[in-house]
Amino acid sequence: MRVSIDKSSIKGEVFAPPSKSYTHRAVTLAALSKESTVRRPLISADTLATVRASEMFGASVEREEDRLIIHGINGKPNVPDDVIDAANSGTTLRFMTAVAALTDGITVLTGDASLRTRPNGPLLEVLNQLGVKACSTRGNERAPLVVKGGLKGQDASIDGSISSQFISALLITCPLAENSTTLSITGKLKSRPYVDVTLEMLELAGIKVHVDDSNGTRFIIPGKQKYDFKDYTVPGDFSSASYLLAAAAMTSGSEVTVKNLFPSKQGDKVIIEILRQMGADITWDKEAGNVTVRGGRQLKATTFDAGATPDLVPTVAVLAAVAEGTSRIVNAEHVRYKETDRLRALATELPKLGVDLKEERDSLTITGGKLRGASVHGWDDHRIVMALSIAGIVAGNTTIDTTESVSISYPDFFKDMRSLGAKIEEGSEE
Numbered sequence: 001m002r003v004s005i006d007k008s009s010i011k012g013e014v015f016a017p018p019s020k021s022y023t024h025r026a027v028t029l030a031a032l033s034k035e036s037t038v039r040r041p042l043i044s045a046d047t048l049a050t051v052r053a054s055e056m057f058g059a060s061v062e063r064e065e066d067r068l069i070i071h072g073i074n075g076k077p078n079v080p081d082d083v084i085d086a087a088n089s090g091t092t093l094r095f096m097t098a099v100a101a102l103t104d105g106i107t108v109l110t111g112d113a114s115l116r117t118r119p120n121g122p123l124l125e126v127l128n129q130l131g132v133k134a135c136s137t138r139g140n141e142r143a144p145l146v147v148k149g150g151l152k153g154q155d156a157s158i159d160g161s162i163s164s165q166f167i168s169a170l171l172i173t174c175p176l177a178e179n180s181t182t183l184s185i186t187g188k189l190k191s192r193p194y195v196d197v198t199l200e201m202l203e204l205a206g207i208k209v210h211v212d213d214s215n216g217t218r219f220i221i222p223g224k225q226k227y228d229f230k231d232y233t234v235p236g237d238f239s240s241a242s243y244l245l246a247a248a249a250m251t252s253g254s255e256v257t258v259k260n261l262f263p264s265k266q267g268d269k270v271i272i273e274i275l276r277q278m279g280a281d282i283t284w285d286k287e288a289g290n291v292t293v294r295g296g297r298q299l300k301a302t303t304f305d306a307g308a309t310p311d312l313v314p315t316v317a318v319l320a321a322v323a324e325g326t327s328r329i330v331n332a333e334h335v336r337y338k339e340t341d342r343l344r345a346l347a348t349e350l351p352k353l354g355v356d357l358k359e360e361r362d363s364l365t366i367t368g369g370k371l372r373g374a375s376v377h378g379w380d381d382h383r384i385v386m387a388l389s390i391a392g393i394v395a396g397n398t399t400i401d402t403t404e405s406v407s408i409s410y411p412d413f414f415k416d417m418r419s420l421g422a423k424i425e426e427g428s429e430e
Contacts, residue, residue, distance in 0.1 A: 001401075001403045001404040002399055002426075003399065003400050004398070004399050006396045007396035009251045009253035009295065010247055010422050012256060012257075013258075016238070016240060016241040016244075016258050017241075017409075017410050018041055018042040019042065019236065019264075020044065020240070022201070022234045022237075024047060024089075024091045025172075025197065025198060027047065027070065028099070029172070030059075030070035030072055031061075031073060032075055032099075032205075033228055033230070035071060035072065035230070036072060037070070038067060039231070039233040040067070040234045042237065044409055044411055046089040046408050049085070049087045049089040050095065051068070053086065053099075056081070056082065057080060057096075072229075075102070076102070079103045079107065083109070086110070086111040086115060086143075088111065088115055090163070094163070094166055097169065098127070098170055099172070099173055100149060101132040101147055101149055101173060102151055103147075105148070106146065107149070108144060109147070110144040114340065115143060117142060119162060119163075119337060121162075122163075123158070124136065129154075130151055130154060130181070131152035151178075152178055153221070155182045157183070157185070158170070159187045160185040160188065160190060161188055161189075162190070162337060163334065167183070167219075168195055170183055171202060175209070175223065176224075176227075180221060180223045182220050185216060189217055192308050193265060193267025193268075196265045196267075197264075201229075204229065204232065206225075206228040208222055236262070236289070238269045239311045239312070240386075243315060243389070243413070244420075245271060245291060246315050246318060247422070248293035248294070248295050249280040249299065249319070251295045251394060252295050256292070257291065258290070258291045258292075259288075261289050267309040270309055271315065274316060277300075278302050279297050280299060282294075299368075300325060301320065301325030301368060303327065304330070306330065306335060313329055313332055313343070314386070314387030315383075316329055317350065317357075317387065318350075318388075318391045321368055323368040326366065327368070328364070328366075329365075332364070333362035338381070339383075339405075340380065346384070346387070347364065349388060352376050353371045354370060354372040354374075356369060371394050373396050374397075376388050376401075378402035379402065381402075385400055385406055389417070393417075393424075
């Protein structure tokens, strides 16, 4: 799908979509419990991949209006009777690879062409330390993956510098092991807020994990625990809301309120502070869960450390493109291992819109200026597409392809943007 975008200002109110990260975790924890209700889940391509995988392990999932009723497997997953297809969802692949370690048989997991390029070496290595036989069919640490169950709790270590999803996957499954597990993190743990989200939800499910940050990071996970995840409402997603907030901040005459954004463990809530630092007119009513941004102010350059919140890199890159001065996005090498190499994607597409940008291995240096319209490639990546779209309402006369990828995390993105007044027309690919 291709969209055409003209210069626009946006006004009105819109609900933030439910959190993708929380929905993945809620469905997985519910599947490992007995009976659960997940309210206001995000229904997207990625989260539906987690639903399908949970069903293949024996859970039953019923969809009723704005909730999922999940009849779980009580900590004892079946051996799937077919290959698990995680589609484009890295979270699904990593979480379900770890769940497969709890079976008494062999599970095969794969995904689409993009997912089959993403590394899984640290997760495979630590599962083998824990008594599981786990490998890549191609011997390159990438899907398809084969897992023979046999998870045993013991001391193990894992590299935390590539993806926090590996650690979250282990935190979810190791409480069900026969023995306790002590998981030590080597390297710098990237995207730590996502691990904190996992810990928050494990506590709600009655699972105990002790975090020792006194000398590096260690997670001490007692074995033989039981999941009891009963009734949960998914909060709004700051990652997806960041595009709406940034679009309002970048365009004169705009005033947008994004609702259902309450305080939580989500690291991407830092977008509010980033916008403040850049000079945006932004207020957050935490009690009501409303964030309001009024456009018209000249944004200022910033330095953004992406270590904890890599999903904000595309949003911040576009904000930097219209800000006064030179901004830097640093500590960002792990952003290259997402749905696509997002640093390379931004470094390729933003200059087409007139952006002065320098790419290095772990950083982007962006000098703000006047954007111009162009035809740009969305890289089949939902976050690249949404970032380029908000750049398009500033530049005008912009077309973007592969826009169907927004279904991964924010299926109603273009609908919501049009409801706020953005001049966006959809059409088929040429």
